[in-house]
Amino acid sequence: MNESNNIVNDLAVVVELFNVYALLLLFIGGFMLWAMNWGLNRLSQKVTDKMPTRRFLILQVTTLISFVLYTVGSIALIIGVLNPPKEFLLAAGGSIAVALGFALKDIAASLVAGLLLLFDRPFRVGDRVSFDDVYGEIVSIGLRTVRLQTLDDNLVTIPNSRFITDVVASGNAGELDMMVVTDFHIALDEDIEKARALVEEVIVTSRFAFLKKPVSFAIEEVIVGYKLAIRLRAKAYVLDVHYEKAFQSDIVVRVSQRFVEEGIARPPQ
Known part of the structure; x- marks a missing residue:
């Protein structure tokens, strides 16, 4: 009773x-x-x-x-x-x-992870990050999820708890500028120094380039279409992450034009 x-x-x-x-x-x-x-x-x-x-x-x-x-x-x-x-x-x-x-143990885990993300800050709002097979800009860090805008304009929602256990790479770590890596391939018998100088000239004259940080190259032999070729890997900084793809497109188009003008051959197909 x-x-x-x-x-x-x-x-x-x-x-x-x-x-x-x-x-x-x-x-x-x-x-x-x-x-x-x-x-x-x-x-x-x-x-x-x-x-x-x-x-x-x-x-x-x-x-x-x-x-x-x-x-x-x-x-x-x-x-x-x-x-x-x-x-x-x-x-x-x-x-x-x-x-x-x-x-709600999964949601609780995401809430705790959200607090850790805010204070530990492996990345920040505005960073360009790679997570799993997704790449884009962090647009919000919420109580339960992180929202990431891909370069194809898709909004991806990821539970906070995933970032505590999985690997995430931040391209700019809170800075406006970011390194952009672009590959160019030329034939084995071409003048490597001339090709490298042309690529560097195009990069430093781009309106998207951040010139306070250096332009560097990694040059090596690679297989392209079952044949050996020279790969020029250009590493340069864009002045704002929002211009990442514009910067890369500008470089690729202008380098391709200069290679044609200077008679620098691409790897044979």
């Missing part, structure tokens, strides 16, 4: 907490949190447009503020609106923790 009375009393407390007025306040509060976060992102975009060189720092600060806003705001909203008794909080918290521990 006592146990039945306790259950009835607990249900009465729950019904009293989640009345129509409280639910309405929770809805309004949740909408306000969303609106504040939306306004923060809009403000961040405007500041980024005016200060493009500080884009990565602005995006990182925005992500951290958004994380704190949702976490602290949600907790404050629940406690402030519902104002549950201390005993109810302890009992509900224990029950919810056990249930969530089993049902």
Whole structure:
């Protein structure tokens, strides 16, 4: 009988907490949190447009503020609106923790991993990263997932927990500039130094090149179409990661034209 009375009393407390007025306040509060976060992102975009060189720092600060806003705001909203008794909080918290521990262990792992990503920072918002077979720019680091925009304009969503156990490579590590590697192949009997000089000339005259960092080459013999050829691997820096493919395309087109003009033969097919 006592146990039945306790259950009835607990249900009465729950019904009293989640009345129509409280639910309405929770809805309004949740909408306000969303609106504040939306306004923060809009403000961040405007500041980024005016200060493009500080884009990565602005995006990182925005992500951290958004994380704190949702976490602290949600907790404050629940406690402030519902104002549950201390005993109810302890009992509900224990029950919810056990249930969530089993049902949402993967999500919980991603939430913890999200905190680690924010503070350990193996990559940052705005970085160009390679993860598994996906390459692109990190556009957001959320509570549960990381969103990555590929160069084909696909938005890829990856659980945070994947980044804790798998290998991820960051191309620019929070910097605006980034190394771009481009390969050129020439026939074995061609003048290697002349070809290298032509490629370097094209690179340093590109409007996308970041000339404060050096241009370097790795030259070796490789197999192209079952025949030996010389590979000129040019390593140069683009001034902004957004121009990565534009920089590479500019180099390839102009080098190909110069090779034709100077009579530098490609490997035989």
